Amino acid sequence: MLSKKQKDLVFGAALNFDNLSEERFCELCRHPERISNASDEELTGFLQIANALYRGGEPVISDADYDFIYLAELKARHPDHPLLESVEPEPVFAGKTVDLPVIMLSTDKAYSLDDVERWGARIEKAAAELGKDFTRLTFKVTPKLDGYAAYDDGNLFYTRGDGRKGQDISRVFERGLQVAHQGRRGLGAGEIVVSRSYFDEKLAEFFDNPRNFQASVIKEKELDTHAEQAILDHAAVFYPFALLPSWTGSWSALILDFASIVKDIWNKVDYDVDGVILEIVDDELKQYMGATRHHHRWQLAYKENLATAEVRILNVVPQTSRSGRITPVAELEPTRLSGALLSRATAHHYKMVLDKGIGPGALIRLARSGEVIPKIEEVLSPAEPRVPTHCPSCGHELIWDNDYLLCPNNLACPAQISNSMEHFFRVLKNNDGFGAATIKKLYAHGIRRVDEIYRLGTEQFESMGFGPKQSQNLVDQLARSRSETIDDWRFLAAFGVFRMGLGNCERLMRHHALTDVFALSEADIVAIEGFAEKTAAVIIEGFANIKPLFDTLMALGFNLQPSQNLAANTGHPLAGKSLVFTGTLHSGTRDELGKQAKAVGAKVGSSVSAKTDYLIAGDNVGANKINAAREKGVTVIGEQAFLRLLAGETL
Ligand SMILES: NC(=O)c1ccc[n+]([C@@H]2O[C@H](COP(=O)([O-])OP(=O)(O)OC[C@H]3O[C@@H](n4cnc5c(N)ncnc54)[C@H](O)[C@@H]3O)[C@@H](O)[C@H]2O)c1
Numbered sequence: 001m002l003s004k005k006q007k008d009l010v011f012g013a014a015l016n017f018d019n020l021s022e023e024r025f026c027e028l029c030r031h032p033e034r035i036s037n038a039s040d041e042e043l044t045g046f047l048q049i050a051n052a053l054y055r056g057g058e059p060v061i062s063d064a065d066y067d068f069i070y071l072a073e074l075k076a077r078h079p080d081h082p083l084l085e086s087v088e089p090e091p092v093f094a095g096k097t098v099d100l101p102v103i104m105l106s107t108d109k110a111y112s113l114d115d116v117e118r119w120g121a122r123i124e125k126a127a128a129e130l131g132k133d134f135t136r137l138t139f140k141v142t143p144k145l146d147g148y149a150a151y152d153d154g155n156l157f158y159t160r161g162d163g164r165k166g167q168d169i170s171r172v173f174e175r176g177l178q179v180a181h182q183g184r185r186g187l188g189a190g191e192i193v194v195s196r197s198y199f200d201e202k203l204a205e206f207f208d209n210p211r212n213f214q215a216s217v218i219k220e221k222e223l224d225t226h227a228e229q230a231i232l233d234h235a236a237v238f239y240p241f242a243l244l245p246s247w248t249g250s251w252s253a254l255i256l257d258f259a260s261i262v263k264d265i266w267n268k269v270d271y272d273v274d275g276v277i278l279e280i281v282d283d284e285l286k287q288y289m290g291a292t293r294h295h296h297r298w299q300l301a302y303k304e305n306l307a308t309a310e311v312r313i314l315n316v317v318p319q320t321s322r323s324g325r326i327t328p329v330a331e332l333e334p335t336r337l338s339g340a341l342l343s344r345a346t347a348h349h350y351k352m353v354l355d356k357g358i359g360p361g362a363l364i365r366l367a368r369s370g371e372v373i374p375k376i377e378e379v380l381s382p383a384e385p386r387v388p389t390h391c392p393s394c395g396h397e398l399i400w401d402n403d404y405l406l407c408p409n410n411l412a413c414p415a416q417i418s419n420s421m422e423h424f425f426r427v428l429k430n431n432d433g434f435g436a437a438t439i440k441k442l443y444a445h446g447i448r449r450v451d452e453i454y455r456l457g458t459e460q461f462e463s464m465g466f467g468p469k470q471s472q473n474l475v476d477q478l479a480r481s482r483s484e485t486i487d488d489w490r491f492l493a494a495f496g497v498f499r500m501g502l503g504n505c506e507r508l509m510r511h512h513a514l515t516d517v518f519a520l521s522e523a524d525i526v527a528i529e530g531f532a533e534k535t536a537a538v539i540i541e542g543f544a545n546i547k548p549l550f551d552t553l554m555a556l557g558f559n560l561q562p563s564q565n566l567a568a569n570t571g572h573p574l575a576g577k578s579l580v581f582t583g584t585l586h587s588g589t590r591d592e593l594g595k596q597a598k599a600v601g602a603k604v605g606s607s608v609s610a611k612t613d614y615l616i617a618g619d620n621v622g623a624n625k626i627n628a629a630r631e632k633g634v635t636v637i638g639e640q641a642f643l644r645l646l647a648g649e650t651l
Pocket residue numbers: 050051054055059060061062063064066067087088104105106107108142143144145146149150160190191241244277301
């Protein structure tokens with residue numbers, strides 16, 4: 001149950017327990033996994049209450065749980081939900097709100113270098129649009145203070161509130177709060193923070209956590225004596241972001257040394273820090289990029305997800321995959337890791353199970369990777385492994401295929417057939433309701449192929465034990481999956497041909513039309529970059545195997561979108577494009593880069609015309625030249641963007 005103080009925070013934030021009883025709220029706190037069964041009303045109610053408690057200094061769940069479980073659930077259900085698109089408000093205490101001098105937003109979050117690089121690519125694009133040289137931009141990295149956000153305009157002091165209206169808390173300066181580093185007033189946005197070492201030494205017995213303490217500093221009522229003392233001791237201060245220690249440098253310097261820069265900045269201050277903030281130092285570009293309702297596009301919070309845990313394996317069970325390979329799935333002592341409750345992990349294959357001793361009782365180290373079921377990377381203490389001899393699904397004898405155990409009974413193995421059907425709908429993506437449970441039921445009623453599913457009507461679904469509403473929904477979803485457009489490469493990938501996942505299908509179809517894939521020779525496939533000689537024969541055999549099903553489904557009719565690049569006839573993003581280089585380049589001479597571009601099928605010209613696709617602008621290019629190119633409809637890109645295109649990536 002919640003304490004009186006916590007309940008006051010909820011009511012103070014104009015929330016109540018109408019949609020979600022207090023009991024249910026507490027139940028969902030204790031059992032995060034149950035949030036997936038909560039209704040939408042319960043979920044949003046839960047988030048709002050948890051947020052009000054967090055802002056009021058009484059968090060009931062960890063930040064990682066909040067982000068990775070509860071908020072993630074809302075993101076998965078309703079990516080455009082208004083709660084996700086605005087700043088999470090602070091509860092309004094009894095006082096009145098005032099307009100903030102500037103809008104204070106939240107931050108966009110990144111948890112991997114990939115996320116950071118995607119952000120960089122957006123900045124590079126914006127820079128090119130403004131005719132700015134990306135390589136010359138300065139980036140700044142500062143510690144992300146985990147305190148209480150506030151704004152100091154030199155006259156009044158405000159809380160962040162909902163980002164647009166906050167509360168006047170000027171009183172805390174009257175109480176003696178200092179600006180960090182004996183800074184002056186009026187330095188804008190920052191956070192009220194308390195020294196980590198001081199908190200541990202002097203405050204930990206009186207406050208649950210620093211957040212709890214920070215919230216107490218701004219309370220209207222008289223200050224707790226410990227809080228008062230912390231202010232007088234200058235352990236609690238207002239830290240304007242402008243005074244934070246920082247790293248600055250170019251994008252390439254940042255990316256090259258990312259891990260050590262982050263580590264260094266992270267540990268620079270003796271305050272709670274929950275990440276680092278990356279931003280560009282260029283007012284014009286910042287203004288150009290602007291903000292969503294939630295965050296500035298020129299700023300990014302990088303957080304780390306370092307948690308690992310030592311976990312005991314309870315049992316290892318074999319699972320037959322779509323391709324017949326047997327996956328070893330370890331059942332674990334349920335373990336909480338950066339927010340998620342994990343109870344299963346997979347080993348790569350049975351060879352690894354044997355080599356590393358992945359058996360019941362083994363101790364492993366798990367790291368959270370963003371996948372739902374993590375992979376076992378490290379075995380700390382091995383145990384006797386058990387290797388199955390027969391397929392857990394069909395009972396057929398298993399054979400070894402290199403490192404893998406394989407069920408060769410692919411035509412009649414229930415697991416392989418069901419998983420293939422499930423795979424089809426999952427890859428197609430434009431449908432709902434054909435998950436494992438549905439497919440299992442269909443299999444039990446004799447369904448073996450996807451085309452059979454497409455022929456079912458509501459009556460047949462009902463006769464198989466689906467309710468009337470669900471039956472209608474399944475029929476509607478089947479119709480939807482045939483009427484909504486599907487990229488042709490995605491359609492091909494849904495058949496699950498060995499080695500023909502989404503990436504390879506897309507690559508293949510930049511060169512060949514869907515109807516031609518069954519006539520391809522090994523040489524045709526090997527000629528495409530990214531396909532190895534060894535796999536070409538397997539791929540052709542795989543296509544031959546799916547041909548009957550493919551033809552049947554095509555006859556049913558799907559709304560397929562042919563791939564674009566057929567005309568250029570090589571898969572490369574620069575193929576068939578005309579380029580012009582200008583300005584000082586750093587990664588090679590104009591001639592060298594031109595040659596490389598030609599090698600992938602680009603045409604290189606010396607002056608810009610309406611036929612030019614890309615103007616690659618190095619350093620020291622005048623704005624006039626860039627504007628003139630743009631007026632002709634030419635895309636202006638920087639050297640880095642060009643290098644990425646050259647490497648086969650898209651912008
Ligand atoms: N545990 C819970 O119950 C609970 C509930 C709600 C929210 N949360 C946590 O709060 C987070 C969202 O809070 P948020 O909206 O404040 O977003 P945020 O965590 O992204 O923080 C954004 C804020 O960072 C601050 N900041 C700190 N250092 C900065 C720097 N160097 N430069 C610029 N700004 C800096 C600014 O005040 C800015 O407003 C979630 O990720 C979640 O983890 C937890």
